[in-house]
Amino acid sequence: MKSDINLIDDNGKRLDGRGIDDLRNIKIEAGVLHRANGSCYLEWGGNKVLVAVYGPREAIPRHTQNSLRAIVNAKYNMAAFSVEDRKRPGPDRRSKEISKVISEALEKIILTEQFPRASIDVNIEVLDAEAGTRCAGLTAAGVALADAGIPMKDIPAACAAGKIAGKVVLDLGKEEDNYGDADLPVAISPRTDEILLLQMDGHLTLDEFNQAMDYAIKGCHIISEIQKKAILEKYQPKMEGQ
């Protein structure tokens, strides 16, 4: 889709003044809910995401249980007020797909074999959306899982890269997502650089794809540091105590 908007100006700056490989501002807070076993609130640019983790608890209905490992139920939901036009509440094709890919990404890093027949429920609530909510959701889910004390191999970090105005850039904003050429959300396990989630919307040449992957993985590592800082911030002050 072509538009009149200049996504990159003559100085190489993007609409919101970012450079080509700059992330939006990210703020993460762990342990914000009392009733959940673990929780996280994340702000990523204009995205606002709240994640609650419950479990490991008995999987219901019983036929979903796996006698060898726990199942991971991630549920991605967009609030009706999260987008400009009201979003019809309830699961739709898009949110079911995102729930599925996030569940599978989390299953890879949680040590599920420690909890046979149990389920770990991850509720991802998007309060405010501005492109890249699945990455924001997965990033927040990683922090919430750590906050819940669930054993896992790594804290997953996610970040998107894409192509706008013919150039590969990191972390698309709303207009860039709408009028850009391609979007490439990536989630990795930062310790091993294993890929947990990889989707692509639009067209990229092989070179562009490799460039976008490099950017995205670099972005994930930056995000991973922010995640770890957020977790330590929540629990460190308690140690100093007196």
Added chain:
Amino acid sequence: MHDEKREIVFPSQILGDAKSNKAGKGTFIENGNIISERLGILNKNSNYLNVIPLKGRYEPVVGDFVIGIVEEALSAGWLVDINAPSPAFLHTEEVPWNVDFGATEKYLNSGDSLMAKVLKIDEQKKMQVTMKDRNLFKMNDGNIIEVEPSKVPRIIGKKGSMISLIKKYIRCRIFVGQNGRIWVDAKPENIERVKQIIDKIESEAITFGLTNRIEELLKKDVRNVQE
């Protein structure tokens, strides 16, 4: 050693190499490194690197004394919630009463609380508990306070020091289950005080000299009551 400062570790943090250390609880080995698998406090114990969890569900161990809440009465026993990932089974043979087949509801119903011991855990993590041990009974009165299961050792204290401290200053009956449930039976105002003390222990669980501070607090309370 890490006795001076307790270090918080998060999942995926590298704790040390596997050659000079051994991987203890809450850790795993990858590429010759010992890596934490959960959020917790690093504990070094004769070459073993352990991670003591800060939060998380109760992980049952055979022989643990726990406080359970009956979920459902079945014909041959009860399903008891012991705060573990799945409910435990309490067989009619494992209670101090003679229960006729199908008459389980006469003795325990959903919502009842009881003390039990973890009897066995199979490889599928299916658990059985028993009430046939000393001093295990169904609780008819008192209050249950829930805490993080990982903080239970602090609430009990070294050789039960913290618990005997509470008992010394506050008239109450108290039983701490390993699964993070604490049963307190006393006058309402005493239950409230025990709750406050336990809240304080829980929030300051990873600081040093806690037993002494709690004792001072309890002493002050006693003085206030006498005045």
